[in-house]
Amino acid sequence: GAVVSQHPSRVICKSGTSVKIECRSLDFQATTMFWYRQFPKQSLMLMATSNEGSKATYEQGVEKDKFLINHASLTLSTLTVTSAHPEDSSFYICSASFGGRGNTEAFFGQGTRLTVV
Amino acid sequence: KQEVTQIPAALSVPEGENLVLNCSFTDSAIYNLQWFRQDPGKGLTSLLLIQSSQREQTSGRLNASLDKSSGRSTLYIAASQPGDSATYLCAVAGAGSYQLTFGKGTKLSVIP
Numbered sequence: 001g002a003v004v005s006q007h008p009s010r011v012i013c014k015s016g017t018s019v020k021i022e023c024r025s026l027d028f029q030a031t032t033m034f035w036y037r038q039f040p041k042q043s044l045m046l047m048a049t050s051n052e053g054s055k056a057t058y059e060q061g062v063e064k065d066k067f068l069i070n071h072a073s074l075t076l077s078t079l080t081v082t083s084a085h086p087e088d089s090s091f092y093i094c095s096a097s098f099g100g101r102g103n104t105e106a107f108f109g110q111g112t113r114l115t116v117v
Numbered sequence: 118k119q120e121v122t123q124i125p126a127a128l129s130v131p132e133g134e135n136l137v138l139n140c141s142f143t144d145s146a147i148y149n150l151q152w153f154r155q156d157p158g159k160g161l162t163s164l165l166l167i168q169s170s171q172r173e174q175t176s177g178r179l180n181a182s183l184d185k186s187s188g189r190s191t192l193y194i195a196a197s198q199p200g201d202s203a204t205y206l207c208a209v210a211g212a213g214s215y216q217l218t219f220g221k222g223t224k225l226s227v228i229p
Contacts, residue, residue: 006160034216043121043219044161044206059216093160095217106151106208106217108161 002028004096006109021079021112023094029074030096038091050077084116119144123220131228138192138223140207145185148210152181152192155204197227
């Protein structure tokens with residue numbers, strides 16, 4: 001299967017600072033990338049969908065000014081958590097697909113454990 | 118709104134047993150259904166993808182079935198091994214949207 005690399009795998013930051021998480025498709029061009037958040041013992045919740053070269057589409061209830069998503073190339077999307085607070089501590093996972101419309105398989109990164117202290 | 122339910126939430130079996138994990142979804146208008154494996158603190162590994170026009174997919178000791186009309190899928194694991202211990206997630210891609218809706222997962226423990 002295709003490989004999606006997510007970095008960093010763990011990050012601890014101070015409250016009020018910003019953190020950037022990278023998601024790269026290593027061996028394919030990902031026209032669409034997705035960002036999810038997972039709370040302990042809960043399902044993955046979609047935060048936003050990003051298409052290369054256009055603005056991300058955020059799910060209801062997700063603050064776009066807090067969770068900045070950039071998809072500048074077909075192999076890289078970034079999620080920046082701005083002015084992080086302890087309640088932002090969570091497991092963030094990205095996924096990438098070859099194309100849109102759900103007919104293609106989704107490949108996931110390793111996830112990033114964010115702890116805000 | 119699509120809802121995905123996985124039963125049971127947790128399952129413990131002795132090594133060598135065959136087992137079935139269940140997934141149900143409320144809206145049958147889907148593009149595809151995927152089964153994933155998640156190890157603690159890790160990302161997701163795709164196991165099987167079933168397109169909406171298919172009824173099953175097989176990979177090694179894994180077999181996934183899809184009954185779209187009844188909103189159900191099963192993941193069959195043959196001859197379970199301790200290395201199969203993980204959380205198994207079911208996700209559906211909706212026809213009207215290409216986002217995935219996930220179930221909460223089944224945590225499997227295979228006892229040596």
